Every structure is written in C-alpha cells, then in structure tokens.
Amino acid sequence: MHPDRRTLSGIPVDPVYGAGPLPGEYPYTRGIHAGMYRDRHWTMRMFAGFGTAEDTNGRFKELLRSGGTGLSTAFDMPTLMGRDSDHPLAIGEVGRAGVAVDTVEDMADLFADIDLAAVTTSMTINGPAPILLAMYVAVAEEGGVERGRLAGTLQNDILKEYQAQKEYLFPPRPSVRLVTDVIRFTAAEMPRWNPVSVSGYHIREAGSTAAQELAFTLANGFAYVEAAAAVGLDVDDFAPRLSFFFNSHSDLFEEIGKFRAARRIWARWMRERYGARDERSLKLRFHTQTAGVSLTAQQPEVNIARVALQALAGVLGGTQSLHTDSYDEALALPSQEAARIALRTQQVIAHETGVADVADPLGGSAYVEWMTDELERRAEEVFDRLDDEGGGSILEGVYAGIESGWFMGEIAESAYRFEREVNAGDRVVVGVNAFTEGDEGRSSRLLRIGQDTEDLQRKRLAEVRLERDGSAVRTALARVADEAGRPGANLMPALLDAVRTRATVGEVVEVLEDVFGTYVETAVV
Amino acid sequence: MHRATEGRTPAELLAAARGGERRAIARLLTLVERGGGAADAITGATHRLTGTAHVVGITGAPGSGKSTLTSALTTLLAEGGRRPAVVAVDPSSPLTGGAILGDRVRMEAATVAGVFVRSMATRGHGGGLALAVPGAVRVLDACGFDPVVIETVGVGQVEVDVAAAADTVVVVVTPGWGDAVQANKAGLLEVADLFVVNKADRPGASDARRDLDLMLDLTEVSGACSARRPTIVETTATKGEGVEDLLAVINTHHAVLVEGTGLEVRRACRLAAEVRARLDHLLGEAAGQALAEAGPVVGETPVETARRLAGRILGAGDTR
Amino acid sequence: MEVRNKGAAPIRVVLAKLGLDGHDRGLKVVARILRDAGMEVVYLGLRQTTGTIVDAVEQEDADVVGISMHNAGHLTLAPLIVAALADAGLGDVPVVIGGVVPDEDLDELAAAGVGAVLGPGASAVEVVASVRGVVDAGVRASGN
Numbered sequence: 001m002h003p004d005r006r007t008l009s010g011i012p013v014d015p016v017y018g019a020g021p022l023p024g025e026y027p028y029t030r031g032i033h034a035g036m037y038r039d040r041h042w043t044m045r046m047f048a049g050f051g052t053a054e055d056t057n058g059r060f061k062e063l064l065r066s067g068g069t070g071l072s073t074a075f076d077m078p079t080l081m082g083r084d085s086d087h088p089l090a091i092g093e094v095g096r097a098g099v100a101v102d103t104v105e106d107m108a109d110l111f112a113d114i115d116l117a118a119v120t121t122s123m124t125i126n127g128p129a130p131i132l133l134a135m136y137v138a139v140a141e142e143g144g145v146e147r148g149r150l151a152g153t154l155q156n157d158i159l160k161e162y163q164a165q166k167e168y169l170f171p172p173r174p175s176v177r178l179v180t181d182v183i184r185f186t187a188a189e190m191p192r193w194n195p196v197s198v199s200g201y202h203i204r205e206a207g208s209t210a211a212q213e214l215a216f217t218l219a220n221g222f223a224y225v226e227a228a229a230a231v232g233l234d235v236d237d238f239a240p241r242l243s244f245f246f247n248s249h250s251d252l253f254e255e256i257g258k259f260r261a262a263r264r265i266w267a268r269w270m271r272e273r274y275g276a277r278d279e280r281s282l283k284l285r286f287h288t289q290t291a292g293v294s295l296t297a298q299q300p301e302v303n304i305a306r307v308a309l310q311a312l313a314g315v316l317g318g319t320q321s322l323h324t325d326s327y328d329e330a331l332a333l334p335s336q337e338a339a340r341i342a343l344r345t346q347q348v349i350a351h352e353t354g355v356a357d358v359a360d361p362l363g364g365s366a367y368v369e370w371m372t373d374e375l376e377r378r379a380e381e382v383f384d385r386l387d388d389e390g391g392g393s394i395l396e397g398v399y400a401g402i403e404s405g406w407f408m409g410e411i412a413e414s415a416y417r418f419e420r421e422v423n424a425g426d427r428v429v430v431g432v433n434a435f436t437e438g439d440e441g442r443s444s445r446l447l448r449i450g451q452d453t454e455d456l457q458r459k460r461l462a463e464v465r466l467e468r469d470g471s472a473v474r475t476a477l478a479r480v481a482d483e484a485g486r487p488g489a490n491l492m493p494a495l496l497d498a499v500r501t502r503a504t505v506g507e508v509v510e511v512l513e514d515v516f517g518t519y520v521e522t523a524v525v
Numbered sequence: 526m527h528r529a530t531e532g533r534t535p536a537e538l539l540a541a542a543r544g545g546e547r548r549a550i551a552r553l554l555t556l557v558e559r560g561g562g563a564a565d566a567i568t569g570a571t572h573r574l575t576g577t578a579h580v581v582g583i584t585g586a587p588g589s590g591k592s593t594l595t596s597a598l599t600t601l602l603a604e605g606g607r608r609p610a611v612v613a614v615d616p617s618s619p620l621t622g623g624a625i626l627g628d629r630v631r632m633e634a635a636t637v638a639g640v641f642v643r644s645m646a647t648r649g650h651g652g653g654l655a656l657a658v659p660g661a662v663r664v665l666d667a668c669g670f671d672p673v674v675i676e677t678v679g680v681g682q683v684e685v686d687v688a689a690a691a692d693t694v695v696v697v698v699t700p701g702w703g704d705a706v707q708a709n710k711a712g713l714l715e716v717a718d719l720f721v722v723n724k725a726d727r728p729g730a731s732d733a734r735r736d737l738d739l740m741l742d743l744t745e746v747s748g749a750c751s752a753r754r755p756t757i758v759e760t761t762a763t764k765g766e767g768v769e770d771l772l773a774v775i776n777t778h779h780a781v782l783v784e785g786t787g788l789e790v791r792r793a794c795r796l797a798a799e800v801r802a803r804l805d806h807l808l809g810e811a812a813g814q815a816l817a818e819a820g821p822v823v824g825e826t827p828v829e830t831a832r833r834l835a836g837r838i839l840g841a842g843d844t845r
Numbered sequence: 846m847e848v849r850n851k852g853a854a855p856i857r858v859v860l861a862k863l864g865l866d867g868h869d870r871g872l873k874v875v876a877r878i879l880r881d882a883g884m885e886v887v888y889l890g891l892r893q894t895t896g897t898i899v900d901a902v903e904q905e906d907a908d909v910v911g912i913s914m915h916n917a918g919h920l921t922l923a924p925l926i927v928a929a930l931a932d933a934g935l936g937d938v939p940v941v942i943g944g945v946v947p948d949e950d951l952d953e954l955a956a957a958g959v960g961a962v963l964g965p966g967a968s969a970v971e972v973v974a975s976v977r978g979v980v981d982a983g984v985r986a987s988g989n
Contacts, residue, residue: 083865415874552906621882636900645887
C-alpha cells in the first residue's frame with residue numbers, strides 16, 4: 001500500500017483526522033487499527049456454495065482468480081441441519097442452497113487443488129460445526145498441512161439459531177457445550193482459527209431492528225465468554241479469537257453507528273466485566289454482509305445500488321471483511337456474472353472512492369456520534385434485562401430469553417412492523433411500493449440446481465458407505481457417544497477419529513441426539 | 526359453503542365419523558364450532574352416544590408448558606393403545622376476529638403418534654366457546670376417542686371454565702412464586718383436581734410445590750363438584766420426565782370418580798354449566814333482539830326499560 | 846380488501862414450512878397478515894413433512910394450506926404436497942406456495958396443481974386476496 005494518499009484532484013490527505021481516542025485506541029469506537037484500510041484493505045470474502053463439492057470447488061477457484069482474498073462456504077440445508085443427503089427430510093434440498101457435505105470425502109473435493117495453508121476459509125455452519133471443523137482439519141492433515149497452520153472462521157454460533165435462523169439440532173445447553181469444546185480445541189491447537197463468529201446477520205435477516213441486532217449479538221458474545229470461562233479457560237486465552245458477523249442494511253448512518261457502538265461496548269464489557277487484559281481481547285473484529293432481505297425481486301438490477309451503499313456503510317463502519325450480495329439473490333442462488341459484479345462493487349469502493357484513505361472518516365460528525373451513543377444506550381437496556389433475568393449471568397439470561405420465546409417475539413414484532421409500514425406506504429421500497437414502472441423482462445439466467453445433483457450426491461454417499469470399514473465407523477461413533485455423555489470431556493478428538501473413518505455428518509448427529517436430545521422451539525408467531 | 530363434505534347431512538357425517546373417517550370428524554367439529562341449527566342437530570344426534578370418554582381439562586398460565594405436557598401425555602396414551610383426542614383452545618384477536626393457533630407446533634410428537642388434535646379459537650368471549658367446546662367433546666366421545674383432553678390458557682374466566690368442565694382438571698404451574706400466585710388469582714386453585722409443577726428441572730421446583738401446599742391449606746376445598754385435596758405432580762415435559770406419574774395420578778382420579786358417585790356429580794355439574802351457558806346465550810340473543818325492536822328509549826330510566834323488555838322476553842314462551 | 850359477510854365463519858388456514866429450511870420470517874409475517882384479515886391460522890411452523898401437513902389439514906378442516914419455501918426446492922416439494930393431499934382425499938384443499946419462487950417456475954407449479962404462488966415482495970393485500978381467491982374458487986368449483 002502507498003503510505004501517502006491524494007484525492008482525485010491531488011490534495012494530500014492524512015491517515016486520520018480529529019481528536020482522540022483515535023482509531024486503534026481504547027475503546028476502539030473509531031476502529032481497531034490506527035491505520036485502518038491504508039495499511040490493509042478489508043478481506044473481500046465472497047460466500048459461495050451450491051451443488052456438489054466439485055461444483056463449489058470450481059466457484060472457489062474462480063473467485064480466487066478474480067481477486068477474492070478469502071473463501072466462505074455455504075452448506076446446503078441438509079448439511080446445516082446435520083442430515084445426510086439420503087435422509088427422507090433432505091428431499092428437494094440437497095445442494096440447492098449451498099454445497100452438500102456428507103463425509104470427509106466431500107470436504108476433500110470441496111478444497112481440491114486449493115492450498116489450505118495459504119487461504120483463509122470461513123465455514124457457515126452451526127449445529128454440526130464441530131463435525132465440519134473436524135472434517136476440514138482431517139482434509140488438511142491428509143494433504144500435509146498441519147492444523148496449527150490453518151486460518152479461518154467457523155460460524156459455530158448456536159445461540160442465534162434458537163433466536164433467529166432456527167438451524168439448531170440439540171437443546172441449548174449441550175449445544176453451548178459443543179461451542180466451548182471447539183473454543184478449547186482451537187485455543188490449544190489452532191492459534192490462527194476463529195472458533196466462533198458471533199452473528200447478528202441472521203437476527204437482522206429474521207426481522208430485527210439494527211438496535212436489536214446489536215444488543216442480541218453482543219449479548220450472545222458475552223454468553224460465550226461466560227460459557228468458556230465456566231469450563232476453565234482464561235478470558236485472554238480465547239477472547240482474541242472471537243469474531244463477529246454483522247448485517248449491513250440500508251439506513252446508512254444507523255448502520256455505521258451500529259458498528260462503532262459494537263466496538264465500544266465490547267471493549268468496555270471485556271475489560272470491566274470480564275477482566276480481559278490482553279488488548280486483542282478488547283478489539284471487536286467483524287465480518288459484514290449486505291442485507292439479503294433488502295434485495296427485491298422487482299427490478300433486480302436496482303439491488304446493485306442497494307448493495308453498493310450497504311457495503312459502503314460496512315467500510316465506513318470499519319469492517320475487517322465483507323461479502324456483497326449479488327443482485328439476483330432475491331430469486332435464486334447468485335449466478336457467476338452477478339457474483340462478479342458484487343465483488344467488483346467492493347473493488348470500486350476500495351480503489352476508486354477514496355474512502356479507504358482515512359480511518360473512520362465520519363468520526364466527529366455530530367449525527368454519527370449521536371447515533372453511536374443512542375444505539376449503545378438501547379443495547380445496554382437489553383443487557384440490563386438479560387442480566388436481571390439471568391440472576392447476574394448474561395448466559396443464563398440468554399437461555400431464559402430463548403426458552404420463553406422472548407427474542408423470537410421481539411424479532412417477529414419488528415418484522416411485522418416493517419411489513420406494515422411498507423404495506424401502508426409509510427416506508428418506500430423502490431420498485432416495490434413506489435417507482436414500479438420498468439419491471440418488464442426479468443433476467444432468466446438464474447443458477448438452478450436440479451434433481452440430478454441430488455441423485456449424484458446420494459450415489460456418491462452410497463459409494464462411500466460401501467467402501468469404508470463399517471466396524472471402524474461403529475467403534476468411532478461409540479466413542480463419540482461416550483465422550484458426549486462424559487461431562488468435562490472435549491468431543492473434538494473423538495469427532496476427528498470418527499470423520500476419518502468416513503462416518504457421515506448424519507451418523508454423528510444421530511449419535512449425539514441420543515445423548516443430548518432434540519429441541520422443539522417455543523413458537524412465537 | 527365448502528367442499529366435499531358439505532353435501533352430507535349431520536347424520537350422514539356422524540355415521541361416517543363413527544366409521545373412522547377423520548375428515549368427517551373434523552367437519553362435525555367445524556359445524557359444532559359455527560353453532561346454529563347444524564350444531565344443535567349434531568348435539569341431538571351425539572348426546573345419547575356419549576359418556577364413555579374420560580374428559581381431562583388441562584390449563585395454566587401462558588408459558589407453563591401445557592402444550593408440551595399435553596403432547597407428552599397423549600403420546601404416552603396413544604403408544605399404550607388408547608385413542609386420545611385433544612381440543613386445544615387459543616384466543617382470537619378481539620380486533621379482527623382472526624387467530625393464530627400455535628399448539629400443534631408443540632404437539633407434533635402426539636400427532637405423529639396418531640393423536641387427533643383440533644385447534645379452536647375462542648371467537649370472541651361471548652359464550653360461543655362455552656357452547657362449542659362441550660359440543661366438540663361430545664363429537665369426539667361419540668367417535669370413540671378416549672380420553673378427550675381440553676387444553677386452554679388459564680387466563681380469562683371462559684377459558685378456565687371450559688377446562689374446568691372436565692372429569693379431571695389439571696392445573697399446570699412452573700417453578701417461581703409468581704406463577705403460583707397467578708394461579709391463585711385466576712381462580713385456578715379452586716378448580717384443580719391435581720397440580721403439575723412443570724419444568725421441574727429448574728431451580729425453585731420444590732419451592733413451587735411448597736407454595737401450592739401452603740395455598741391449598743388456606744383454601745377451603747368444598748362444594749359438590751370438587752371434593753378431594755389436589756395431588757401435586759412434578760414433571761419436565763420437554764424430557765418426558767414425570768409424565769408417567771402424571772398419567773397414573775390422572776387414572777387414579779378417574780377410578781375414584783367411577784367407583785364412587787363423583788363422576789355422576791361431575792357430569793351433572795358439567796351439564797348444568799352447559800345448560801347455563803346455552804341459556805345465557807339464548808337470553809343474550811333475545812335481549813339483543815328485544816333491544817333492537819324497542820328502538821330509542823324516551824321517558825324511561827334504564828332500569829324501567831330493562832325490566833319492561835325482560836318482562837316481554839320472559840313472557841314470550843318457547844325460545845328457539 | 847373485501848370485507849367478508851359479518852357472521853360468516855372465518856377461513857381456516859394451515860401454514861407450514863416443508864423440509865429442513867429454517868427461514869420462517871415470511872411465514873410468521875404471513876400468519877399475522879392473515880390473522881389481521883380475520884382468518885384462523887393453524888401454525889405448524891418449521892420442519893414439517895407431507896404427513897404432518899396432511900394430518901393437520903384433515904383434522905383442522907382447513908380451507909387452504911400455505912407452504913413457505915426458501916430452499917430452492919419448490920419444484921420438487923410442491924408437487925409432493927399436492928399429491929399427498931390428493932392421496933388422503935383432500936385434493937380439493939388448495940395449496941398456496943410462498944417464498945423465493947422465480948416467475949419462470951409459475952407455469953410448472955400451476956401445472957402441478959398449486960393454487961397460487963406468492964413470490965418475494967408480495968404485499969399484504971396480495972397475500973390476503975390470493976388466499977381468499979383460491980378458497981372462493983374452490984367453493985365455486987364444488988358447486989355450492
């Protein structure tokens with residue numbers, strides 16, 4: 001990167017303006033690094049996954065060739081729900097909205113010919129996250145890359161699944177134990193790995209407001225800190241590797257305020273409440289994705305403008321990495337052309353607009369500072385409530401809010417309020433309830449995954465089942481069951497053994513369900 | 526109005542329903558719920574076919590886990606070879622008349638086990654529910670379901686009354702003093718034949734039991750329709766814990782009723798309550814009609830008008 | 846929005862998600878929209894099978910069933926639910942599909958027996974009109 005920057009007209013600009021605390025200084029409201037993007041751009045991490053592992057492998061390579069700097073894996077619904085491709089409930093969903101991974105063989109195909117020591121990989125998976133991490137480690141080690149060199153992020157944020165995305169497998173408490181198993185494992189053996197990406201994205205997509213997204217997400221973050229501390233970890237041993245994942249929606253300054261408030265709250269709580277001493281524990285690092293829910297099926301090309309502005313909010317808010325949605329995603333999986341435009345949008349922001357030249361260029365704006373304070377205040381109200389509910393524990397407060405359906409009710413209420421505002425015309429959505437002319441001739445170059453993918457994946461799975469050593473699988477699964485039932489044990493070693501025998505995701509999940517039970521949500525409509 | 530079953534008379538529907546056609550059963554329940562002539566005809570046709578089913582009412586505060594408990598209980602019954610049915614009541618929106626009936630979410634295990642579940646909206650608190658639920662129970666009883674479980678949210682007099690009009694009344698509370706106090710306020714203490722402290726794996730379960738015991742000590746258990754001091758059972762319905770105990774206690778309660786005169790007394794009370802509800806309904810309708818016919822009132826006090834119209838209604842003879 | 850005759854029984858709708866997909870924002874919003882239009886919504890929620898949906902439609906005497914799909918599996922799953930209803934003798938109960946459904950799939954879904962489709966961005970008015978429309982069409986078809 002060039003140390004000195006000039007505007008298009010040639011005026012030199014400083015790396016930062018305004019009084020302290022500056023970017024890189026506690027409480028990090030203005031950013032976690034002094035130089036921000038002048039030192040290093042955000043990671044342009046594009047989420048991809050569809051069809052079979054080979055299909056997605058091809059898309060990964062295409063993204064790396066066209067300048068993407070990190071991989072992000074979308075799994076299909078059966079994989080996310082811990083079901084094999086030949087499970088009766090998987091019908092119609094195999095490879096449709098992400099890539100199907102049943103065994104370590106699929107994981108190997110997914111990353112074939114990609115140097116796992118050189119890329120960073122994000123895996124969006126929660127309920128079965130420890131199993132997929134075990135598969136990734138097994139693939140890397142079979143390819144000669146030891147686990148300590150692997151860099152990446154496992155979403156592994158189960159609490160927001162109960163609150164918003166609903167991809168949970170077991171009841172909350174044993175699920176959180178799995179989360180802490182991964183935290184313990186990576187803290188000890190994978191120093192470059194982020195074991196949890198505490199995610200507000202899905203809370204927002206499910207209908208929450210920005211303030212709710214901020215509050216619920218940080219509360220979940222505190223909950224994991226408390227859970228990890230409860231299994232004996234020192235806060236500074238794992239907190240530096242916790243990362244966050246936020247939504248960037250259309251209200252530009254509200255979003256920027258949200259990101260700034262998140263950093264300030266996290267720093268203060270980590271230092272004052274949880275006693276963190278390592279500066280890295282105080283710095284909230286986050287990934288941003290533009291708001292899928294804001295994309296319209298009407299006049300889909302207009303989504304390119306929406307995505308650009310939302311991405312800009314993420315950058316002005318100081319994100320560490322960014323996914324930009326493709327304009328056709330309200331209708332189907334992104335086509336290759338649409339995914340490329342989305343990536344190019346980030347490149348325009350990074351290289352043409354100049355916004356990356358100055359750290360926190362909006363710092364000191366009366367409106368942005370007020371918005372930051374206001375969102376922080378609203379979040380603190382939620383923390384107070386959860387702390388009370390939990391008798392002095394945010395973790396217990398979050399459990400209580402899940403069990404009573406409080407989070408889901410709050411989110412559903414916000415979603416309905418927004419819908420009513422749009423329907424009443426009080427809130428304009430361009431192309432939907434205003435400026436609707438010109439919606440003829442929809443693009444029909446949608447990416448479609450057909451039944452043949454599903455059939456192919458089932459066939460591959462059947463072959464793996466046939467070729468593996470059945471008794472080794474049974475022994476390994478029995479060990480998983482034993483370790484699951486042993487309080488204080490870490491499941492990761494047993495999971496690694498199991499996936500190496502070619503045990504399937506579904507088989508491991510069923511064994512765990514026998515020990516942990518299943519979960520039916522408190523339906524709040 | 527709608528669809529395939531509409532062409533059949535109530536009698537034909539009943540014959541099909543008793544032959545096991547589930548859609549005919551469902552259709553009869555729809556007609557009973559709508560009230561009016563068809564509902565009266567169904568009541569006429571089913572009344573003499575009933576009395577076999579053990580009617581269990583389950584009620585409690587929102588969030589006490591009633592649906593999960595009902596699901597666990599009826600699943601156990603179905604697996605034991607019984608034919609349970611559930612009438613799950615949820616409130617209608619007073620503004621729009623619509624309703625979101627969410628009980629099936631938590632009763633999925635039961636429906637998979639073959640339990641017949643029917644969701645019912647209160648459709649306004651004007652006594653409709655008090656007529657519809659006994660009518661629905663009668664249909665299910667006549668179709669061979671046993672037991673028939675009525676599940677209601679224990680807030681609001683009508684909901685409590687509807688669940689209380691059962692052979693065995695189960696009141697569900699959860700750990701925490703607040704719940705027990707709430708149950709007391711809602712008048713649930715007086716109607717309970719047995720209490721369930723659900724979510725018994727949570728802290729405070731034994732406190733809840735003690736609170737209930739204390740309150741029962743202070744409550745005079747008397748009157749013709751409830752005679753015994755309620756038993757207290759602890760369950761964790763989400764894990765199925767204590768559900769077998771609950772079933773045993775429910776069965777014991779039923780056995781005691783059957784052995785003595787309890788069941789007859791109960792059912793006489795239930796019938797009286799239904800007659801009362803029907804009477805209120807009929808008189809209410811007549812009152813509305815008389816008021817409409819009377820037009821604007823001039824030169825009379827409200828008391829005088831009401832007395833004059835009441836005299837006219839009561840003198841009118843057969844109300845149908 | 847047309848106002849139904851006062852005193853007419855409310856339309857009963859079964860709402861569910863079929864399969865593993867957990868995106869229930871749309872389903873919940875639609876539940877509230879239909880409730881606020883005076884309908885009775887039997888909410889089944891997530892992870893339903895054709896079996897649990899058919900049971901619910903039958904036992905609840907539903908006038909219409911709404912299935913939400915955001916998993917790109919609608920061309921496989923929608924015909925399955927239509928067939929399951931028909932097998933159970935409930936072929937007269939119309940099916941409405943909502944969610945991420947591209948326009949180009951509409952003909953195929955109609956041919957498979959789906960009564961109506963509510964794509965992304967459908968307004969509350971469209972949701973209510975569509976549900977009423979398929980129910981009323983069913984009533985006319987049955988000759989009552």
